Amino acid sequence: MASVFLYLLSLLLFPLFSSAQTYRNITLGTSLSTNDRNPYWASPSGEFSFGFYPIQDVFMLAIWYEKIAVESIIWTANGGNTVESGSKIELTSDGVLSLSTPNGTQIWKVESMDSIGATSAAMLDTGNFVLSSDESAIKWASFDIPTDTIVPTQILNPLGKLSARLTQNDYSQGRFELILQGDGNLVLYQKARPMGDNYDGYWDTATTNGSQLIFNQSGYIYLSLGSSNTSRISLTTTTQVSPTQFYHRATLDFDGVLRHYTYPKNSTGGRWRQSWSVSEYVPLNICTAFGGSALGSGVCGFNSYCKLDDNQRPQCNCPPGYTYLDSNNTFNGCKQDFLPQTCGTSDGFEMREILTTNWPTSDYGRFTSVTEDWCRQTCLDDCFCAAAVLGGGTCWLKKFPLSNGKTDATADKALIKVGKPQLVLNNRNNSCKKDRDNLILPGSILLGSSMLFNLLLISVICLAICGFRHKKQHQMRQDPPSISGMNLRSFTYKELEEATDKFKEQLGKGAFSTVYKGILESNPQSLVAVKRLESVVEGVEKEFRAEMSAIGRTNHKNLVQLLGFCDEGAHRLLVYEFMKNGSLASFLFGDSRPDWYQRIQIAFGIARGIVYLHEECSSQIIHCDIKPQNILLDDSFNVKISDFGLAKLLMSDQSRCTTDIRGTRGYVAPEWFKRMAITAKVDVYSFGIMLLEIICCRKNVERESWDENYEILSDWAYDCYVENKLHLLVENDEQAKNDGKMLERLVMTAIWCIQEDPSLRPSMKTVTQMLEGAIEVCMPPVSDPSSFISSICV
CATH class of the missing domain: 2.90.10.10 (Bulb-type lectin domain)
Structure with missing residues (x-):
């Protein structure tokens, strides 16, 4: 139950705002x-x-x-x-x-x-x-x-409710609800899915005459009692920050907690961090709010347990022998990693310990004055027992699925029944050996009898392939190549020559291409960028087709939009939307340092764009050349990832590839030089280097540095982190210095990204969660993650 304050006299009249x-x-x-x-x-x-x-x-x-x-x-x-x-x-x-x-x-x-x-x-x-x-x-x-949120001047009347979203990023109806009941009680309920029926309440004001839940324009939230509005129960303190300087909202979050948030407006003059801060919340401990005979799974789902992190938010964990049902949604519960026990045997199972943990609503047996060994063996012998909890000489047997799990100081320990991994492994090995033995004889017979047939078949296939290649080459000489499945406009070379005024104004130049500014005759109000691929090396056609395949099938707000192409004879050109504010490189490395909070949002946008390429396209796309020059900014400084000319597409059933070295020196991952398998982790590495550049507003290598320790950005940043001197990275940037926690989060994330061992680098989806604070950023390894950079940047 949250702390509440009963006011006999009105502290603040609710304003009459509607007429104004x-x-x-x-x-x-x-x-x-x-x-x-x-x-x-x-x-x-x-x-x-x-x-x-x-x-x-x-x-x-x-x-x-x-x-x-x-x-x-x-x-x-x-x-x-x-x-x-x-x-x-x-x-x-x-x-x-x-x-x-x-x-x-x-x-x-x-x-x-x-x-x-x-x-x-x-x-x-x-x-x-x-x-x-x-x-x-x-x-x-x-x-x-209302849906899940109320704001100042909003009122929740009797039978009014707030419904939590399903997850942080899924706004469909979730598992929790706040209702001002007709009997005057304000109650938080857990809901049954998918029908939506309410289970027992887990928090309430215990009132019988609540008439309105009011969020007044001064930032106070209270339950008005009776019809006079002179008595109330307050859900906030009397020391709220003013809505003239702060935005306010009260949200029933997806984890079942009603939180009052504030966000500083620009008028605060930079004295406050530009982020949502929790002012107050109910219940005070969501992990312990569910108990007794409560139905439902609890905040963390079945077969998991909940504990509060340092920010007093619930953290969901799986017990030994269990893993998350959905690794992207840890609030969805856990599943067994072993086959369930069949009644009549306990040989293949053992009990694992967890201290001070309990599932209070899963009891089906209680025994007093017993030993731990007796409790352990009783659960092992009982096929209905999933776990046992010990406390004060009492043994509670728990049925499957385990529900409403939490850390509990009154419980000595929990014993979790799991399958023995060695026994499972031996069974699998024996089964495989038998399968191999059974296959040897018939396999040998089939191999010998089919050898002649195989030789004949190979000859026929070779002849067919030669004929097909000859026919395909003949067709390519006659007809321009086309790429199906994409809604792109096909331009003639003459159209693009006129659009660019004979390629007059150059915007940029790369190894294989030059970009020009243009205006299409069909839409003279909109500028375009025309990339002209130069026919100087054999790789140009390959680059053209890779870029067409990659960009033509993508659709994301953080990717440059491909409008069309020209594939006419020796001329190959791509037409993109025009980015008014140029590249991130010119933005970061110019004369004036960009705003800290703007740089943070740019980093977030780049990360989301790469996540889309890696995990949300029908075919995974590895960019292979992530760097500031390939990040463009539109009119509102929204980031757009460009230049897929070096992209490597992986089909859905592939996870890695090997290829020639691609990318730009300083951003290239170590595995390129070691002839290792190339995976999406090469983009994670490049992003880490670029993230450090975004933090510091300097290039990753500065040859003319006054200090050799400062020359390689990743080395210097790592030294600053180890020596707890992160302020040196953002010298003369007061906004960044005052945002120390975010600065540390970004630097730690970058260090994880540039680990020399690709298996240690997180995925880009995890990187995004680390940046946005959705998950905790653990301490990176103590060894210098980028020592090889110094050896290649000479």
Whole structure:
């Protein structure tokens, strides 16, 4: 139960705000599409927006804090489900707010609750999106049907509720709910999935006359008692920071905790870290909130146990012999790594110990005044027993699945039943040996009898291959190559020659190509970048086809969009969207140091883009040349990964490849020089080097350095980390110095990325989670991770 304060007199009157709202009317027939340049309607102050919020390559119809880059969504439509590109939201001529798919199918709508239809809509400065009539009467309001969040000036009336999302990144309905019940009690419930029925409450205010949960414009959250609003139970203290300087929100997070967050506005003058901070929360310990005879799995799912980390957030762990059901969602429970016990035998099983851990709702047997050995053997002999917990001479037997697991100081230890690994291994080896013995004789007979047939078959295949190659080469000489499966425009060489004014203005030049600025005749308002591949080496055609295959099949906000191509005779050109702010290299290494928080968001965007290439494409893409020169910035300084000319595609059933050295000196992973298998970890290494450059705003190698220890950035950064002198990396950058925890997180992540052994490097998905604080960044190995760089950068 959270600490609450009973006020007999009102400390702060709830403001009458509705009549003072500023409107910017959205008229009937107005619509938004995900393809619009600005697919949202903003409030008059620009603090809130309603529209399509991009999430990787899909969109969410939502309301969000426009001026906050992370965790800014406060309301979602359509059950928290995403929509694809080309979807549309429209205020129809009959006053219905309608969401439809690209083919016009309506998938969500809201309309007036009475016979008088809405005539306009508006995004208000409070964060409330409303439909109104000609008399300015509100016919529908997002504040009346919140999802997982409330903001200042919002009220939760009786039977109103907040529903947690499923996971941190999945906004569909989750496992927890906050309800202001009709009996006046404010209760947090765990929900049964998939039906959504509520289990027993795990936190409540124990009130019988609660009338409204109010989040007033001063930043206080309280439950008003009775109808007079003079008595209340407060969920926040009286020392809240002012909403004039901080954004506020209260969110029922996916882990079942109701948290009050604050975020400093720009007017704070840099005195506060630009991130969401937890002000207060209930319950105080979500791990211990579930107990007694509570149904459900608990916060961490079945067969797991929960403990609070240093930030008082739940951390889910699997007991010995168990692993996560989903490694990307540790709150989804754990599964056995062994075959379950059959009744009548215990030879293949043993008991593993965990200290101070319990599953209080899984009991099916209790025995007092017994020894640990008796408890251990009783569970081993009982095929219904998954674990046993000892405490004060009492033995509790636990049934499968284990539920509501937690660390528990009152429990001496838990004994987990697991399969013996050696026995499992021996059984597998014996089975394999028998299989091999049984196959030797028939295999030998088949091999001998088919040898003549195989020789004849090989001859026929060789003749067929030669004929096919000859035919293919003849066709390639006659017809220009085409690449199917991509919605790209095919340009003639003359069109692109005219678009670039005969290749007049050069934007950049690489080993195989030159990039020019251009304007297409079909769209003179939009600039394009035309990459002209030079026919100077045999590898150009290979590069062209690799880049076409890679970019043509991708669709992500952090990747440069390929608009079309030209494949005409000896001319091979690619047409991209134009990036106004150039490359990250010119942004980082210019005369003035870019903003610290802007650099952080750039690093996040690059990481997300690489995750898409590695894990979310139909064919995995290894970029092979991640560096600042290949990271471009659009009008809003959003990052776009470019130049897939050196990309290596892996089919879905492959995990590694070997090839010639690719990439740029200083960013190339060690395995390129060791003739090792090349995997996606080469991009992780390059990202780590570039992350250090983003942190320090300097190049990875500076020959003319005043100090040889400073010459190689990765060596210097590692030394600063070991010597606890990270402030030297961001000298003269007060923002970065004041954000010490984030600075340390970024540097530690970079050091993990540039480990010489690729098996020690995390995946890019893990790197993204490390950067964003979703998982803890462990201490990197103590040996210098990049010692080989000094040997190649001479």
